[in-house]
Amino acid sequence: MNETLNPGKPKPEWLKISQVKNEEWNDLRSQLKRRGLHTVCEEASCPNIRECWSARTATIMILGDVCTRGCRFCNVKTGNPAGFVEAREILHASELVGLMNLRYVVITSVDRDDLEDHGAGHFARVIERIHCDHPEVHVEALVPDFDAVDWRMDILAQARPYVVAQNMETVRRLTYPVRDIRAGYEKTLRCLEYYKSRHGLRTKTSLMVGLGETLDEIRETLSDLRAVGTDIVTFGQYLQPSSRHLPVERYYTPEEFRELKKIAYEAGFSFVASGPFVRSSYKASDYLDFVEHRHGQEKHPVHSQR
Numbered sequence: 001m002n003e004t005l006n007p008g009k010p011k012p013e014w015l016k017i018s019q020v021k022n023e024e025w026n027d028l029r030s031q032l033k034r035r036g037l038h039t040v041c042e043e044a045s046c047p048n049i050r051e052c053w054s055a056r057t058a059t060i061m062i063l064g065d066v067c068t069r070g071c072r073f074c075n076v077k078t079g080n081p082a083g084f085v086e087a088r089e090i091l092h093a094s095e096l097v098g099l100m101n102l103r104y105v106v107i108t109s110v111d112r113d114d115l116e117d118h119g120a121g122h123f124a125r126v127i128e129r130i131h132c133d134h135p136e137v138h139v140e141a142l143v144p145d146f147d148a149v150d151w152r153m154d155i156l157a158q159a160r161p162y163v164v165a166q167n168m169e170t171v172r173r174l175t176y177p178v179r180d181i182r183a184g185y186e187k188t189l190r191c192l193e194y195y196k197s198r199h200g201l202r203t204k205t206s207l208m209v210g211l212g213e214t215l216d217e218i219r220e221t222l223s224d225l226r227a228v229g230t231d232i233v234t235f236g237q238y239l240q241p242s243s244r245h246l247p248v249e250r251y252y253t254p255e256e257f258r259e260l261k262k263i264a265y266e267a268g269f270s271f272v273a274s275g276p277f278v279r280s281s282y283k284a285s286d287y288l289d290f291v292e293h294r295h296g297q298e299k300h301p302v303h304s305q306r
Contacts, residue, residue: 011251012251012253014253014254014276015237015239015251015276015277028099028100031099032096032099032100048277048279048282052281052282052284055103055104055285055286056100056101056102056103056104056285057102057103057104057105057106057281057284057285058096058100058102058105058106059105059106059107059108059142059281059284060093060096060105060106060107060108061108061109061110062089062093062107062108062109062119062122062123062126063081063085063089063109063110063112063119063122063123064081064084064085064086064110064112065077065110066078066079066080066081066110067079067110067111067112068080068081068110068111068112068113068114069111069113069180069182069183070180071169071178071179071180071183072177072178072179072245072246073169073178073179073208073211073238073241073245073246074241074245075241075242075245076110080114081112081114082114083114083115085115085119085122089122089126090122090125090126090129091129093105093107093126093129093130094126094129094130094132094133094134097130097133097134097137098133098134102134102137103136103137103138103285103288104137104138104139104140104162104284104285104288105130105137105138105139105140106139106140106141106142106165106281106284107123107126107127107130107139107140107141107142107161108141108142108143108281109122109123109143109144110144111144111145111180111182112144113147113182117146117152117155118144118146118147118149118152119144119146120143120146120152120153120155120156121155123141123143123155123156123159124155124156124158124159125159127139127141127159127160127161128159131159131160138162138163138285138288139161139162140161140162140163140164140165140204140281140284141156141159141161141163141164141165142165142166142167142280142281143156143164143165143166144166145166145183145184145187145188145191146191147182147187148187148190148191148194150194150198153191153194153195153198154198154199157195157198157199157201158199160201161201162202162288163201163202163203163204163231163232163284163287164195164201164202164203164204165203165204165205165206165232165280165281166188166191166192166195166203166205167188167205167206167207167280168185168188168189168205168206168207168221168225169183169206169207169208170207170208170211170213171207171213171214171217171218171220171221172185172217172220172221172224173213173217174211174212174213174217177246178211178246185224188205189224189225189228192205192225192228192229192230193228193229196228196229196230196231197228197229202231202232202287203228203229203230203231203232204230204231204232204233204234204280204287205225205230205232205233205234205280206233206234206235206236206279206280207221207233207234207235207236208235208236208237208238209235209236209237209238209252209260210237210238210239210248210249210250210251210252211238211246211248211249212249218260218263219263219267222263222264222267222269223267225269226267226268226269230269231269231270231271232269232270232271232272232273232287233264233269233272234272234273234274234278234279234280234282235257235260235261235264235272235273235274235275235278236274236275236276236277236278236279236280236282237251237252237276237277251276252276254275254276257274257275257276257278258274260274261273261274270290271286271287271290273286
C-alpha cells in the first residue's frame, strides 16, 4: 500500500466533500428541531448525511451524550451520567422514524458502564417500540460491548434487531491506546460470536484505517472476525477530531479502499463497505438491499413483544 502521503499536509482532494442543501432538506431539519428530535447524522456533521437521508436511512443516538469511556479517537464527552436515563427517548426515536419516513434506522449509544445492564434494557425498549409502531422498518443496533456479559447481551438480542453491530475499531496491536482500557479486541470478538452463535443474528463491525496499522494486521483482524462468523465489515478513514486525539498516521487512497474491499470479500464477508468517508452506519440499508436482491424480498423477521 502507498506510504507516501504526509499526514502533516492538507487533506487530499478525495477527503473534501461539498453539501448542497435544498428546501426539502431544510424543512425536514426544521421539523426535527421543533420536536426536539436529533440524529447522530446532524450532530456529528456527517458528510454522508444527504446520501443516507435520501436512502431513508438515519442514525439515532440514545442514552444521552456523556460516555463513561474515553477512547482516544472519539470526540464524545466523557464523564459520569450518574445513572440518568431519559425515558422519553423511546417515544422520540419512534417519532423520528415516522417523521423521516425511514426504511432502515441505526440505533446507537455512548457506553453506559454506570448502569447495571450497561443500557441493554433501554436499547431493547427502543427497538421494540420501533418494531411495534413501524413494523416495516428494519432496525440495526450499533451497541457498546456491555462488558461482554451474557445476560446483558441476551436482553439486547431478544429485541431481535435486523443487524447487531459492535465495532472492533482497529487491529489488535493498536487496541491500546486507540480504545479505552475497558474495551478490548478479544471482548469485541466475544460479543460478535455470542450474538451469532447464541441468537443467530446478523453481525457487523467497523475498522478505522490510518492509525498506523499494516496490511498484514488488517488481514489478521479480518480472519479473526470471520472465525466468529461476522457477516459485515466496513472500512473508513480515521480523521483526528482535535489536537487532543490520536494523530492520523496517513491517509488511504480510494484505490487502497477498493483493495481492502476486495480483500474482505475474499475473506468471506457477505457485505463490505469501504471508502474514505465510510462510517459504521454509512448507508447501512445497502445490506438490506443486498439481502433482498439475493433472496427475493426476504420476509421481515418476527419481532418479540414484551
